[in-house]
Amino acid sequence: DGGITQSPKYLFRKEGQNVTLSCEQNLNHDAMYWYRQDPGQGLRLIYYSHIVNDFQKGDIAEGYSVSREKKESFPLTVTSAQKNPTAFYLCASIPYSTGGLNEQFFGPGTRLTVL
Amino acid sequence: GDSVTQMEGPVTLSEEAFLTINCTYTATGYPSLFWYVQYPGEGLQLLLKATKADDKGSNKGFEATYRKETTSFHLEKGSVQVSDSAVYFCALSGGYNKLIFGAGTRLAVHP
DSSP states (O other): OOOEEEEOSEEEEOTTOOEEEEEEEOSOOSEEEEEEEOTTSOEEEEEEEEETTEEEEOTTOTTEEEOOSBTTBOOEEEOTTOSOOOEEEEEEEEOSTTTTOSOOEEOOOEEEEEO | OOEEEEOOSOEEEETTOOEEEOEEEEOSSOOOEEEEEEOTTSOEEEEEEEOSTTOEEEETTEEEEOBTTTTBOOEEESSOOGGGOEEEEEEEEOGGGOEEEOOOEEEEEEO
């Protein structure tokens, strides 16, 4: 089955530690996105990538980093510089050449808690 | 900049009641509009979409019409079920295929 997988589902981190969230898709989509969701709020864009080895900052990129070495993978690292990292993180993808007509496909999410 | 405004929740209804969740947007150009649904602890799933003015998106009994004159995309369902309890997000397509989301509206349906 084609889709987006995120792992782990739950992640606990001590303050001061970096942690990497995995996102993999087998949909052959070009573009991938990372969003952060806080309780009672909409999704906010962290980073996005339209092609391999290229990515752009979203609205709240500070304290995060990404890489896009393979088309199917877009890991997100939450660094110790992120002051309030506890949140639900969602990865999404889309075939790039859609002109905004098609929807993004979302993974199941990773809930990160800083202890 | 582009933005989406949704009615605040939670919306609490009895089973078989009529549902309306309001969504208005501000955008340059002519974006596509989407409704996504999120069940507890899960990612978002596309519920329906409309890509141009006067289009009506529909799925699983839900409907929404792209109204350019009122910049609205209100979600409706004639008879809700307990299984419809979830958070609903209105979104529009910004530049570079980015999505701009509303804050979400929580729906709770009671038997």
